[in-house]
Amino acid sequence: DVKVTQSSRYLVKRTGEKVFLECVQDMDHENMFWYRQDPGLGLRLIYFSYDVKMKEKGDIPEGYSVSREKKERFSLILESASTNQTSMYLCASSSRRYRGLVRQYFGPGTRLTVT
C-alpha cells in the first residue's frame, strides 16, 4: 500500500518566518505534487516535480518554492510566510511508469496557520 507522509499535521508560524513542509513517499514514484486546499476553491496546484531536481510551477506558485533532492522527498518552502498562506497543504505522488496510470496518492495534509 502506498504511503505518503507529511512532516506535520498542524503548524503555527508567524508572519515573515521561513516555513518548510516536507513530504515523503515510499513507492518510488517519479511525480510529486504540492496542493493547497481552501474551502470553495478545491485543490490548487502549487508546484510539482517529475524527477529529482526537476520542478514545474503549478497554478499558484507565487510565494512558494520547492526542493527535490531525493526521489522520495519533496519539500515546500514558504520563504516569508504571510497570513494569506494560512491553508491546508496536501502532498501527492504518482507513478509515470505505466502509460495512463496517473492515480495520485495523497498525504494526510498539513494545516498551516500564519499569525
Place this chain on the structure above:
Amino acid sequence: GENVEQHPSTLSVQEGDSAVIKCTYSDSASNYFPWYKQELGKRPQLIIDIRSNVGEKKDQRIAVTLNKTAKHFSLHITETQPEDSAVYFCAARREYGNKLVFGAGTILRVKS
C-alpha cells in the same frame, strides 16, 4: 489551460436516494477524469476514474459518465448511505500530462 467547474457546491439527500455531481471541463485534449472522495479530516482518495475512450464506468453503487462532445462528466451514487457523506472532487488531465486540474468540490450530506 484547463478549467474544471463542478456543481453543485453542496448536496443534501435522504439515505437511499441517488446523488449526482456534474463537472465540465474546457480543454478538449483532456482524456482522463478521476473522482476523489475526502471524508472529514482525512486525505482525498480515488474512488473511480474514466478515460475518454469510455462513455460510462460502474463500480457497485458508484458510476461515472462522460460526454466528450459536451465536455462534461458526472458522478452518480445510488442507494446513498451515511458513510457516503464527504467532499467529492472531480478532476481532468491532459493526454500524457502529469497534472490534474481539480474542481472546487461538492459537499455531500446523506441524511438518515
